[in-house]
Amino acid sequence: MSEIIIERPYLSTVAHRISSDAEAIQVAHTLAEQFREKASERDRKRILPIAELDAFSQSGLWAITIPKEYGGAGVSFRTVGEVIRIISAVDPSLGQLPQNHLVVVEHLILDASEAQKRFFFDLVLRGARFGNAFSEKGSRTVAEFATKITPDGDGYVVNGTKFFSTGALLAHWIPIVTVDEAGLPYLALAEQGTAGLQVVNDWSSFGQRTTASGTVIIDQVKVPREHVVPIYQAFARPTAGGPTSQFIQAAVDAGIAEGAIEAAIAYIRQHARPWIDDQHSKHASEDPYTIHQIGDLKLRLHAAIALLDRSAEKLQIASAEANEATVAAASIAVAEAKVLTTEIALLASNKLFELSGTRSTLEEYNLDRHWRNARTHTLHDPVRWKYHAIGNYYLNEVNPPRHPWL
Template identity: 80%
Template structure:
């Protein structure tokens, strides 16, 4: 029996329809960084088996997602004082990269969940921390109702939150709601009449809360990143967190989110390169001018290109690891200096992970040849995923932040995209 089958039989009651996800079993509790990485590798081996089919069919990874969260990996950043493993950012990045290398949709699904955990650490009161961290440790998944389409910028929100006696009422419409369809709780970013962003955590199935599976992107097809309609949704005051505070002072609220995005892109690059190596070894042909060479893997220019890809990947991974250390340091002792250094380190990693994900997924076809584009292989999913996910935020502005920091000693702005 495969690991995924064991997890299904032990932990998961897989729904046959997309009804409200119900947490019926207690997730495994991971105890260390080493254990987190070991479990990620085991899950990745199972998730890889049907990744291409899931992409081709736009089949939501319901059982895989249950196995993922029930494994305990969605709770590894819960601080130790609340019962979690409190792993390092290096470990978190490695876990996301390992999963994303085989299925970047699955790798992206916990991104916003992990961001919510970070905001609970930064902004929630003690009662909220104890309540929500306990849910996470039990296996609850947070979705995402953050972004809106049609506004002037990604930071401008029309979704409003208003007090109503002991509760709050929220109204608006969200898009790019990664994972909301399959989440137990849907955190909604809404602004007060004064324009201050708050996080309203609504349980899936709350009256007035509707999740629409209308995600039609050509990449990251199985993230369920569609629409959330919020129609007079009532949220208890105890479930509302003033997240604007995370950006009113130096915190890792922004770079921690960007770090996870960079780890997904690094995973896409790893998956693309692995697919390139497999295809070149098994199916590609040497070029006609490569005389006396029988295999594409002996073609000198193919060898050179693979060497270049590996070099660029390792550089991106090194910057990702460096960024993780800066994040850990800034989380421990937040200051203007430490948080700015972490933001810039993450920005540098994001530039290289974006570049190598796009390059590697493109080189896959250049080195594989025309036959590698056949539908039967579905290798284009690597490029589609890279092109889609790297659009999350423009790296051209990362270059600006990096240059301004080193040239003019100007710290980067504080927001969730830097």
């Protein structure tokens, strides 16, 4: 675990405001080059990317989905996917950190009151980061919650324990998914440092090591009424809330795949040797079987990105005109992209070693981080159920269920 003592994050400066899709992509490329430099060291030593995360949110990229009428750039889903993919290609932990933040922004767009939108959007535009207190351990399924919200005077009190709390340790605000007596989910947004709210840095996974996705303890946490959003409404009617969450996850996986292929190409060019039965190649990069495999990986990556872009277009339609048909089409398109991005992330991070040879497994290269990150992040939701949803949609004309995992 990181030995760094984590201080409560404060907003000390106002973030840059991005004004267009093109600017968002350009800023992402610039940051990616900065984040690439010590990405391997951060992974190896479990160093939390505190300075990098500050640069990331202060760049304005965490506010790009805020609608233009509230001062944001209101960028397209395609741009969101590209930004996440660009960052994830160099450091998937950093690429994953804004995922829940962006989903919270989407739920505020969908279900928050006008006053809530103006309050929280202004915070995000200034550089505030939302963490995540969503999933719990020990329940029958990931969608069942024991964390409860109870009326308390003019506000509410929340109690429970969360895990897989990506970004919560380094967030300014922690949105807590909680249920009322009827089992309906709400989002209770608590500011970091609120009495009874404790974030524990106990994330010990072998992959995505620096997302600080550990435990959040919620003990009699008081939340004002104006900071509680009825997010159950997003799934009681057709909205793009669910597929938006999955879309960002798929973009992370595409970035992981891209980074793994890039690492394979670099290692093969610099270090790998031709096999003894190859009597003609002077360099491993001339091995015809290696050339074939790299071509296959690139082809599969481009296919996955094409489906990711296609799903972004479907999401754009569903966001503009949400109904049963448009939301189902978006969910299925995102599911298709998620299947291919998962498969290429796992394949590329495995082929990296097959094509590079035994020496590539040495700890000094830390190339196993690509496989560890791919294996960990792709476990977020099972692709086997994506196939079922896709097949049922096309074969039996059954729309997929509405929830955050589809």
